[in-house]
Amino acid sequence: MSEERPTLPPVRLNSEAELARDALAVPLLARAVRLARWAGPDTRVGAGGELVEAQLPAATALLGYAPDDEDGPGYAAEAWRVAVDTGLVELTEEADVTDDADAEGTVTQGEDLALLTAGSPQDVLGIWLGALDTVLADAAVPDLDDLVDALQEGGEIDLESLGWDPERESEFLEGVLGNLYLLTVSEETDADTPVPLPALAASMIVPDDMDEPTDDVLEQVSDAMMRLDDQFRLLEPVGLVEYSPVDEALMAEAGEEPAELSPEEEDISRYGLVRLTPLGLYGVRARMLDAGLDAPVVGELADKGADLLLAATADFPDGAARAETALWLERRQPLPAARELLAAARGEDEDAPLRRLRCQQALSLVGGEAEPALREVLDDAELGGLARVWLAERGAADVPPPSEAMVYWLTIDTVAAQLAAEGNSDELQGLVEGLAQQHGGFFDSAWRVDHPATADVLEAMGRLHPDKRVAKEARKAAFKARSAGR
Numbered sequence: 001m002s003e004e005r006p007t008l009p010p011v012r013l014n015s016e017a018e019l020a021r022d023a024l025a026v027p028l029l030a031r032a033v034r035l036a037r038w039a040g041p042d043t044r045v046g047a048g049g050e051l052v053e054a055q056l057p058a059a060t061a062l063l064g065y066a067p068d069d070e071d072g073p074g075y076a077a078e079a080w081r082v083a084v085d086t087g088l089v090e091l092t093e094e095a096d097v098t099d100d101a102d103a104e105g106t107v108t109q110g111e112d113l114a115l116l117t118a119g120s121p122q123d124v125l126g127i128w129l130g131a132l133d134t135v136l137a138d139a140a141v142p143d144l145d146d147l148v149d150a151l152q153e154g155g156e157i158d159l160e161s162l163g164w165d166p167e168r169e170s171e172f173l174e175g176v177l178g179n180l181y182l183l184t185v186s187e188e189t190d191a192d193t194p195v196p197l198p199a200l201a202a203s204m205i206v207p208d209d210m211d212e213p214t215d216d217v218l219e220q221v222s223d224a225m226m227r228l229d230d231q232f233r234l235l236e237p238v239g240l241v242e243y244s245p246v247d248e249a250l251m252a253e254a255g256e257e258p259a260e261l262s263p264e265e266e267d268i269s270r271y272g273l274v275r276l277t278p279l280g281l282y283g284v285r286a287r288m289l290d291a292g293l294d295a296p297v298v299g300e301l302a303d304k305g306a307d308l309l310l311a312a313t314a315d316f317p318d319g320a321a322r323a324e325t326a327l328w329l330e331r332r333q334p335l336p337a338a339r340e341l342l343a344a345a346r347g348e349d350e351d352a353p354l355r356r357l358r359c360q361q362a363l364s365l366v367g368g369e370a371e372p373a374l375r376e377v378l379d380d381a382e383l384g385g386l387a388r389v390w391l392a393e394r395g396a397a398d399v400p401p402p403s404e405a406m407v408y409w410l411t412i413d414t415v416a417a418q419l420a421a422e423g424n425s426d427e428l429q430g431l432v433e434g435l436a437q438q439h440g441g442f443f444d445s446a447w448r449v450d451h452p453a454t455a456d457v458l459e460a461m462g463r464l465h466p467d468k469r470v471a472k473e474a475r476k477a478a479f480k481a482r483s484a485g486r
Helices: 016-024 027-038 053-062 072-085 093-097 111-118 121-139 144-149 166-185 197-205 215-238 278-290 306-313 318-330 334-345 352-363 368-375 384-393 404-422 426-438 442-446 454-464 468-483
Strands: 089-091 105-109 241-244 273-276
Touching: 016 027, 016 121, 016 278, 027 053, 027 072, 027 111, 027 121, 027 215, 053 072, 072 089, 072 121, 111 121, 121 166, 121 215, 121 278, 166 197, 166 215, 166 273, 166 278, 197 215, 197 273, 215 241, 273 278, 306 318, 306 334, 306 352, 318 334, 318 352, 334 352, 334 368, 352 384, 352 404, 368 384, 384 404, 404 426, 404 442, 404 454, 426 442, 426 454, 442 454, 442 468, 454 468
Parallel strands: none
Antiparallel strands: 089 105, 241 273
16 A cells, blocks of 8 residues: 555535634633723733733623632733734734843734624634644643742752653644544544543553553543643633543542542543534644644535545545535536546556445446446446446346456455455455355366466465465465466
């Protein structure tokens, strides 16, 4: 298989207009916008752009928090930081350039503030992504009380004594979000079903080859859960996730050991549940693209040629490949679309069998108007077999029977495609057993098939067939095929 194919399953995203509406409704961004519209020449900020302490009561009241609400100033400071970081508020030169921590400056409303009402959906989403960057950076920072305790003489923070590696912590959180993204887009899971926090933490900690986690590993999973609980609480207000926190009754009291956290508990929701929102899927994918990963979206191939469609969907799960192909066909007339697909399916390269499989699946979505295109390739050595299958399934008349050589060639091509798509799966093993049982003397003829994958397919059949005698026949046939240069 080509190494250039995407390694991530394609994601189904809401339209940019829907996502932009979601972004505007995000609590944290809404608070940042309110503060940005409130800001003016009289708004005083510190050297780093933070609101001075005297301004916090007014900002807190503006956001609707009562004077005695202990969390209000923190929410106001966070929203203001987002407003500054995303360009909704711009610092004056006086505040921006000074190194004097006691100096004060002023601000003006940023040009980007107007984009939230007059800009495009892409403009809105760009601002939201900036807010997400700010919150993710905050989420990777340990508790402020721990930082204060770690201060040494001279005002420096001893990160080593704190046990905090900023880069490692950021990478861990990105990895968690990546795993959550994969679980969301996987066809084996329901995107609307939240993921238990223990399972998500374990996906980062427990080695794949570890059958039974050790006590040390379980302790690491428990610690990771507690960190993630704090982080997801921060990430929910920016609209990245929907999160049900860990039950506080399970938290450790001061000076006590934390409660034993077991994924096997009957009420798993007590240990935290998290899911990416539609906006969160968009945000994590955007970060993956920035990191150089290939994260395809269902529908992005609709205006591409059939060659790119078949190549790109080769590694897609079946459901995603079908959805992508259906969108591609919606923009085309059936007959020319069928001709384009058939032309793109030709070839003797390593990826050609899987292209033809995807072509066959695509043609199953095309109506009878495509029949002339299939009849045009009946005599084609590579396409004649699948054309006959398509015509026969629709009860077409006057379909010439395939030659024995074409039947064997199509069989080798089909098994090669299944190998490329699924590897040594149970379904493929069933196909192999059926072929050997239905066709007496199959291997006596199969090794002669003039197909680039003949030897590889016969070797795979030897691996997969449970009957030792039949498997030996397959391996002998594979040896003959290689000796004949097939």
